[in-house]
Amino acid sequence: MPASGPVPRKAAPDTILEVTRAFLTSSRSPMLIEPGEEPLPLTAENFSLQVRQGCLVFEAWDRHRMIVRRVVGLQAGSRGRLELAVERFGKRQGTLVLFDAERGGASETRRGRRLMFRERFRRSLRRNFPGWRLANVSAEADLENSLSGMFPRALLVRGTTGWAAVASPPEAADPAAVLTFGLIWLDYLRRRERRIHVEGLALFVAEEGAATTCLRLRCLDPHLARFAVFVLSPEGFEQQVDPRDFGNLETELQPCARPPEVLDPLARRLQSLAPVETVAAADGSLSFRVRGLEFARLAGEVLEFGLSARRAASVADWPELEGLVRELDQLRSPDAADPNHRLFRQRPEAWLESQVRRSLRTIDPLLEPEPVYSHVPARAGVDRGIIDLLAADYAGRLAVIELKATADPHLPLQALDYWMRVAWHLERDEFRARGYFPGRNLSPQAPRLLLVAPALEFHPTSELLLRALAPEIPVERVGLAADWRRRLHVVFRVAGAARPGLAGA
Numbered sequence: 166m167p168a169s170g171p172v173p174r175k176a177a178p179d180t181i182l183e184v185t186r187a188f189l190t191s192s193r194s195p196m197l198i199e200p201g202e203e204p205l206p207l208t209a210e211n212f213s214l215q216v217r218q219g220c221l222v223f224e225a226w227d228r229h230r231m232i233v234r235r236v237v238g239l240q241a242g243s244r245g246r247l248e249l250a251v252e253r254f255g256k257r258q259g260t261l262v263l264f265d266a267e268r269g270g271a272s273e274t275r276r277g278r279r280l281m282f283r284e285r286f287r288r289s290l291r292r293n294f295p296g297w298r299l300a301n302v303s304a305e306a307d308l309e310n311s312l313s314g315m316f317p318r319a320l321l322v323r324g325t326t327g328w329a330a331v332a333s334p335p336e337a338a339d340p341a342a343v344l345t346f347g348l349i350w351l352d353y354l355r356r357r358e359r360r361i362h363v364e365g366l367a368l369f370v371a372e373e374g375a376a377t378t379c380l381r382l383r384c385l386d387p388h389l390a391r392f393a394v395f396v397l398s399p400e401g402f403e404q405q406v407d408p409r410d411f412g413n414l415e416t417e418l419q420p421c422a423r424p425p426e427v428l429d430p431l432a433r434r435l436q437s438l439a440p441v442e443t444v445a446a447a448d449g450s451l452s453f454r455v456r457g458l459e460f461a462r463l464a465g466e467v468l469e470f471g472l473s474a475r476r477a478a479s480v481a482d483w484p485e486l487e488g489l490v491r492e493l494d495q496l497r498s499p500d501a502a503d504p505n506h507r508l509f510r511q512r513p514e515a516w517l518e519s520q521v522r523r524s525l526r527t528i529d530p531l532l533e534p535e536p537v538y539s540h541v542p543a544r545a546g547v548d549r550g551i552i553d554l555l556a557a558d559y560a561g562r563l564a565v566i567e568l569k570a571t572a573d574p575h576l577p578l579q580a581l582d583y584w585m586r587v588a589w590h591l592e593r594d595e596f597r598a599r600g601y602f603p604g605r606n607l608s609p610q611a612p613r614l615l616l617v618a619p620a621l622e623f624h625p626t627s628e629l630l631l632r633a634l635a636p637e638i639p640v641e642r643v644g645l646a647a648d649w650r651r652r653l654h655v656v657f658r659v660a661g662a663a664r665p666g667l668a669g670a
Contacts, residue, residue: 178221181239181249182214185223185263188247192265197225199232199261200280206266223249223261234261279304279334283317286332289369289403290319293395294328297321310353311574311626316346320354320363327361329354332369332397340374344381345575345630351390352629365391369403372396376415379408380585381578385633416586418542421600422449424463431480432463438487440494442519447541447601455493456650457515458508461486472508499651513570514552520653521554521568521617527653528566528617528643531558536602542586551576553583557602563591563612570649572622577630577640584614584638613639620644620656620665631662 176184189195195207205225212225221236238250245268249261283304290299300322306314315337319330329351333343347366354363370378375396382392395403424445428436435453436443444452453461453470461470461478469475470486478486495501496508497516503509518539525534538555551573554566565587567580588611590596596607616627623642631640640661646654657665 176239178216178219178236181221181236182216184239185214185221185236185247185249188263192245192263192268194266196264196266197232197261198264198280199234199259200284202230202232202281205230205232207263223251232261234259236261278336279314279317282332282334285401286317286319286330286369289332289395289397290321290330290367293367293403293405294321297323297328300327311349311624312353313346316343318346318350320358321367322361325361327354327358327363328365328367328393329363330367330369333371333374335371335397335399337371337374339575340371341377341381341578342575343368343370343374344378345578345626348630348633349574349626363390365393367393367395369395369397372398375406376411377582379406379411380414381581382408384581384585384635384638386635389633414586414589416542416589418590418595418599419447421447421538421541423600424449424451428463429466429468431478431483432468434483435461435468435486435490438490441490442522444522444539447538454515454519455490456497457517457519458493458497458512459515460489460493499648514568516650517568517570517617518552518554520649521566524653525556527655529558529564529615531560532556532564533559538601541601542590551579553580555587555601557605557607558613560608561602561606562608562610563587563596564615565612566615566617569616569618570622572624574624574626574630576616576618576624577627577634580614580616580640581634581638584612587612611637611639613641615641615643617643618645619647619649621647628662628664634661 189207197205197207197212205227207225211227212223215222223232223234223236225232234251234253236249236251240248240250245265247263249263251259251261253259283302287299287302290302298321299319301320302317303319304314304317306312312318315334317332321328321330329347331343331347331350333340347368351363351366368378375394379394382394392408393405394408395405397403432451435441440455442454444454446452451463452459453463460472461468468478470478470482470489472489493508496503496506501509521528522537525532525537533556540553541555552568554568556564556566558564565580565584567576567583569576591607591609591612596602623644627642634640642657642659642665643655644657644665646656648654659665
């Protein structure tokens with residue numbers, strides 16, 4: 166893959182010296198980054214620039230290290246940044262980046278950490294794939310192919326055989342996202358490298374993401390590729406693990422409690438307002454919402470309300486409650502005067518959930534409209550930004566419904582996490598035992614997995630990720646018309662990784 170960004174141009178040593186000195190003089194807090202190393206703060210006492218034997222030599226040091234590089238070129242500096250092309254030992258080409266920490270320095274520090282992790286990744290690959298050639302190691306974003314710069318990637322080659330490799334850095338909010346980017350990278354390499362058989366995918370993942378990654382791997386098509394998982398330690402080393410060793414899901418299904426049959430007068434009055442939706446939670450509480458946005462909750466005998474800070478409501482608060490509902494009805498409306506208002510834009514998935522609950526049979530005519538459960542079983546961990554619903558059809562077969570209002574490459578595998586948990590509890594007959602779907606005989610068939618989103622908001626990588634799933638996972642995509650906030654209209658419904666047609670779109 167070609168390197169991104171402009172190529173540093175060659176220049177006379179005196180010119181480079183003048184430009185570099187001018188940049189450092191104008192910087193309030195100059196820093197130096199060399200890929201793979203920690204940023205080095207520069208002061209008047211810990212660096213020197215000298216022309217020696219027709220070459221500019223840059224020296225910088227602290228108590229732990231000494232950097233000596235011949236500077237052979239420069240890249241036109243942007244605000245707060247200057248990039249120098251350098252020669253290292255053995256005339257290997259490299260880069261030094263100078264930046265001002267007070268002018269955009271946070272992004273440069275992040276880049277420095279990213280490059281440092283890339284070099285750690287390179288060392289891990291050499292330790293675990295001896296005899297393989299590192300044909301490609303990159304920590305640059307590739308937006309065209311949906312590859313994140315945060316997750317470095319590589320291609321290992323031996324003869325005509327190759328392996329794709331991807332690593333998750335310590336600062337990744339969701340380390341298990343490494344599998345999403347790994348599958349995208351594997352698919353990209355197989356299309357690009359016509360003369361190499363890319364047979365496997367190696368995943369280097371932080372310990373907190375190892376279990377999720379391994380459980381996801383067990384739900385992929387076994388014919389897709391060979392897989393290897395390495396767990397990264399904080400000390401900078403890695404240990405290969407067997408995905409089959411992660412056999413137990415971290416999941417718990419709480420007993421389903423019923424909301425009170427008789428509400429107090431204030432809650433009944435609130436429930437009677439036209440735009441208010443009431444949604445019963447599995448813990449027995451009752452959520453009061455306007456187009457998905459919760460503004461009050463009844464837990465036991467206590468009704469609390471408010472959009473940020475909550476307080477207990479009393480009869481004296483009725484005018485404020487009624488005014489809040491009226492305000493939400495105006496601001497959170499398909500015909501709102503200001504679609505950029507924060508209350509209009511807030512929690513779009515919750516608004517989509519509201520529409521799906523109202524029109525569940527539009528999503529699938531076989532689904533029963535009641536009961537529908539949300540976030541059951543609950544999963545601790547990162548906020549996925551995805552709403553999950555659990556329903557049943559007329560034959561008693563469960564349906565996991567994942568809702569996403571905006572494009573997200575992680576939707577298929579994050580939906581797989583929830584599907585695995587539902588299937589696990591169903592196999593043990595725990596839904597019936599804990600009071601869910603009362604009076605229904607649930608089918609032992611594997612739950613269906615429905616991915617629901619606006620048609621144009623399915624991420625371009627959805628099909629390749631769905632192709633990676635095991636064939637026995639019954640997954641469908643349901644694409645909605647763009648005006649879903651007004652009404653639900655299905656423009657396509659396809660099974661698995663099939664490509665939607667244009668009929669009805």
